[in-house]
Amino acid sequence: MHTSRTHPRPHSHPARRCTSAARLGALALLALGGLVLPGCNIVGPALLLVHGPEKVKPAYTLPEKRSVVVFIDDRENLMGTRAARDAMGKAADDALLKSKAAADVIQSRMTQVAVRSDRRDNLMTITEVGRAVKAQVVIYVRVRNFGLSQDGQSFSPLADLGVRVVDADADEQLWPPKEADEREYLLAVRPRGGVAPLPTNRAEDLQSRISLAQSAGLAVAQLFYEHEARERPGSSLEETRSRAGETR
Numbered sequence: 001m002h003t004s005r006t007h008p009r010p011h012s013h014p015a016r017r018c019t020s021a022a023r024l025g026a027l028a029l030l031a032l033g034g035l036v037l038p039g040c041n042i043v044g045p046a047l048l049l050v051h052g053p054e055k056v057k058p059a060y061t062l063p064e065k066r067s068v069v070v071f072i073d074d075r076e077n078l079m080g081t082r083a084a085r086d087a088m089g090k091a092a093d094d095a096l097l098k099s100k101a102a103a104d105v106i107q108s109r110m111t112q113v114a115v116r117s118d119r120r121d122n123l124m125t126i127t128e129v130g131r132a133v134k135a136q137v138v139i140y141v142r143v144r145n146f147g148l149s150q151d152g153q154s155f156s157p158l159a160d161l162g163v164r165v166v167d168a169d170a171d172e173q174l175w176p177p178k179e180a181d182e183r184e185y186l187l188a189v190r191p192r193g194g195v196a197p198l199p200t201n202r203a204e205d206l207q208s209r210i211s212l213a214q215s216a217g218l219a220v221a222q223l224f225y226e227h228e229a230r231e232r233p234g235s236s237l238e239e240t241r242s243r244a245g246e247t248r
Contacts, residue, residue: 054229058101059185060165060175062137062224068102069135070220071111071126074143075118081206084146084213085112091217092139101225106135130168137174138166141220142184148198148208155196157208159189159216163223187223189216191233 062068070092072085079085089108096102114132115124130138145160162184165175176182191212199205215233222232 055226056222056229056232058225059223062102062139062165063167063174065103066136067104067106067134068096068137068139069106069111069130069133070096070108070139070141070217071129072108072141072143074146075120075123076143078143078146079213080146080209082112083206084209085143087210088141088213088217088220091214092141092221093217095218095221096224099221099225099227101221102137106133126164126166127168127171130166136167136169138168139220139224140164140166144186146209146212146216148205148212153198155198155208157191157212157215159187159212161187161189161216161220163187163220185223187216187219189219189233191215 070089072089074085079088086109089111093105093108096105110133111129114129118124124132126138126140130136140163142162143159144162145158148155148157150156150158163186164173164184166172167174172178176185189212199208219233
């Protein structure tokens with residue numbers, strides 16, 4: 001079996017107000033012994049002090065002691081430039097290594113060398129791409145949507161990616177598992193930021209696409225290791241069911 005590529009806050013009562021000193025004292029007490037002064041609205045920050053930042057668990061843990069490669073599949077050229085695709089792959093590579101989610105990471109750009117001879121009527125399978133670069137595990141990333149505006153007027157970058165993990169040695173999909181209905185994970189990346197005008201020249205457009213690609217690459221890697229919620233560049237992570245006609 002060949003694994004295919006697919007395409008107004010209310011006023012508070014005076015008796016309930018806390019002085020700065022009371023707040024500091026309450027924080028210290030809670031940190032030391034779990035105590036809170038009555039009437040002080042400090043539970044949120046105090047709990048953050050004690051428990052630390054919110055953590056996001058990995059969606060999937062990569063197999064240990066196996067070589068991994070990230071394959072960015074943008075056959076429709078939705079990213080608009082090879083530089084952006086390479087930037088996404090490198091961002092994912094770097095984050096996987098830094099987090100130690102994978103001990104042996106083969107450079108993502110090697111997969112692009114492997115598929116240079118691809119023809120639309122005879123595409124290499126994910127397994128074949130992995131074996132071509134001597135990777136045992138492939139993190140396959142299909143670019144479903146990529147752009148700098150959601151409404152065509154304001155600068156609101158978005159990237160929608162379908163993500164899978166494939167065992168190139170065994171020629172089988174590891175995640176999502178084959179017994180599940182979901183064929184791939186949909187990673188929707190919406191980098192945070194205020195309203196801004198769209199790029200006005202080619203250089204600005206290129207830099208914006210590279211920046212979005214780097215955010216998307218980091219979001220891909222973060223699927224595979226625990227990280228702080230505030231570090232996430234993407235606003236959502238969802239599962240999506242494959243639809244007829246999407247398999248490659």
